Every structure is written in C-alpha cells, then in structure tokens.
Amino acid sequence: MRPTLSWTPTGEPRPGSTDAEPVAEALRGGGVLVLSGAGLSTESGIPDYRGKGGSLRRHTPMTYQEFTASPRARRRYWARSHLGWRTFGRARPNAGHRAVAAFGRHGLLSGVITQNVDGLHQAAGSEGVVELHGSLDRVVCLSCGAFEPRRELAGRLEEANAGFEPVAAALNPDGDADLTDGQVGDFRVVPCTRCGGVLKPDVVFFGESVPPGRVEQCRALVGEAASLLVLGSSLTVMSGLRFVRQAAGAGKPVLIVNHDPTRGDQHALTRIALPLGPTLSALADRLGIPADGPAAD
Numbered sequence: 145m146r147p148t149l150s151w152t153p154t155g156e157p158r159p160g161s162t163d164a165e166p167v168a169e170a171l172r173g174g175g176v177l178v179l180s181g182a183g184l185s186t187e188s189g190i191p192d193y194r195g196k197g198g199s200l201r202r203h204t205p206m207t208y209q210e211f212t213a214s215p216r217a218r219r220r221y222w223a224r225s226h227l228g229w230r231t232f233g234r235a236r237p238n239a240g241h242r243a244v245a246a247f248g249r250h251g252l253l254s255g256v257i258t259q260n261v262d263g264l265h266q267a268a269g270s271e272g273v274v275e276l277h278g279s280l281d282r283v284v285c286l287s288c289g290a291f292e293p294r295r296e297l298a299g300r301l302e303e304a305n306a307g308f309e310p311v312a313a314a315l316n317p318d319g320d321a322d323l324t325d326g327q328v329g330d331f332r333v334v335p336c337t338r339c340g341g342v343l344k345p346d347v348v349f350f351g352e353s354v355p356p357g358r359v360e361q362c363r364a365l366v367g368e369a370a371s372l373l374v375l376g377s378s379l380t381v382m383s384g385l386r387f388v389r390q391a392a393g394a395g396k397p398v399l400i401v402n403h404d405p406t407r408g409d410q411h412a413l414t415r416i417a418l419p420l421g422p423t424l425s426a427l428a429d430r431l432g433i434p435a436d437g438p439a440a441d
Contacts, residue, residue, distance in 0.1 A: 183376025
C-alpha cells in the first residue's frame with residue numbers, strides 16, 4: 145500500500161487570517177514549541193511537497209519499500225540524490241530560520257521539531273533541534289548500522305562516477321533531482337566501507353516509520369510546551385499531525401502559519417496565511433528581537 149502523499153479537505157476549508165498577533169502573544173508568554181515543515185525552507189531555494197508548484201505535482205518520492213527491495217531503484221535514487229546534493233548542500237538559512245533561532249536565543253521557545261532534512265535550523269543557530277525525519281547530511285548502513293558523513297559519501301560517488309554531469313529538471317525537498325532513466329544510465333552505487341552493505345540516507349522515507357524513541361521525545365516536548373507553533377507544514381502525514389492533535393487534546397493553543405489550508409486547521413486557534421520569512425521577521429521586530437544572529441558557515 146502506498147503511503148499517504150496527499151490530503152483533500154472535506155467541507156469548506158477555514159479561511160486563513162492575516163493577523164499574526166496571536167503568534168506574538170504566544171511568543172510573549174514563552175514556552176512555544178515550533179513544528180516546522182518544508183514550507184519554511186522554500187525561501188532558501190528548496191521546494192516543498194504540496195504548495196503551489198510543489199514537487200508532488202510532478203514527482204513521487206522514493207519509498208522505503210522500493211529502496212530496500214530493488215537495486216535498480218537504489219541506483220536511480222543515488223544518482224538523483226548525488227546530483228541534488230550539490231545544490232541542496234549549498235542551501236542557506238532564510239529569514240524564517242533566523243527568526244526561529246532568535247526566538248530560541250531569547251528564551252521564548254521550549255524546543256524545535258522539524259520535519260525537514262536540510263539542517264537549516266541548525267545552520268541558522270537553533271539548538272537542540274529534533275529532526276523528526278532525520279538528516280541528509282549523513283548516511284547509514286542497513287547491514288551494520290555504521291554512519292558516514294554525506295560529504296565523504298559524495299566524494300566516493302564522485303570518484304566512482306567521473307563525468308556524471310546531467311542537467312536536472314528540478315530539485316525536490318527530499319534532496320534528489322529529477323532525472324530521466326537515460327540520464328541515470330549506469331550510475332555506480334558505492335557500498336558501506338565497513339561491511340560492504342547497502343547505504344541509505346539517514347532520513348525517514350515515505351512508507352517508513354519514525355523511530356519510536358524520537359516520537360516519544362517529541363511527545364514529551366509537546367507535553368512540556370505552553371503552545372505549539374506550526375510553520376510551513378500541510379500536516380498531511382501523521383508523523384507531524386499527531387503532535388497537533390496531542391497539543392489540542394491537552395488544551396494547548398495550536399497556531400499555524402501556512403499559506404494553504406492544512407490537515408490540522410480544525411485543531412488550531414488560527415491559521416495565518418502569510419509568507420513565512422517576512423511574517424516571522426516582522427514578529428521578531430514586533431517583539432524587539434534582532435533576527436540576524438550568528439549562523440553557521
């Protein structure tokens with residue numbers, strides 16, 4: 145069975161607001177837990193899945209079942225991911241990431257959970273970020289469990305595939321690039337250096353479960369938070385929606401900043417349909433917080 149990739153609202157969707165004051169009020173009170181999605185990174189040049197022009201309109205992500213069952217699927221994935229990494233790895237934090245980091249530095253947040261795999265929260269200076277779906281900057285062996293930095297794997301793939309320079313049609317939020325089978329050609333996949341096993345990016349593929357310990361860590365963060373602020377997520381998949389439901393069930397305010405309706409709107413105090421970067425920067429200004437703090441190189 146294919147994993148849930150899309151969601152269709154039933155009934156009339158709730159209209160979005162243009163008043164960000166409820167978010168400012170929550171931040172003033174402190175204890176805000178941020179849950180971010182792909183929409184937060186679009187201003188860094190990384191597309192989202194489901195927004196206008198989102199990658200799901202043209203691209204079906206690799207599933208865990210395909211990846212583990214088919215050497216051909218793994219060759220296609222690694223060819224596309226290797227090319228995509230050249231662009232993905234150069235993405236820099238945008239104003240939204242910097243504002244979240246500033247809120248954290250000033251003690252307004254209880255934590256940050258991200259559904260993104262791009263590391264941009266950390267690059268902007270946020271600390272203690274829980275990467276719900278893992279990170280593309282490392283790979284793991286499915287046989288022995290050894291980890292390898294992505295930059296080292298990229299070097300080995302470059303060496304094994306000298307001259308591999310196709311032009312991709314587009315980049316996707318999971319870090320791979322759109323290539324035809326002809327462009328993939330006979331791309332060579334390299335094995336684990338420790339045991340020769342199959343390597344996989346240390347991310348949760350569609351159809352794969354988030355590690356239980358990570359889920360419990362996030363549940364604990366929701367339990368400790370005063371409110372939940374969702375940034376740039378459609379909440380289509382249960383991995384993020386469950387925390388919205390948990391917060392709402394505990395009587396904690398849920399606030400969403402997302403241009404389009406989300407699967408969690410019925411649980412939210414408000415959904416603010418405004419661009420994330422400018423909105424979060426304006427909130428930082430409203431609260432007298434400098435949003436341009438130190439960021440990683």
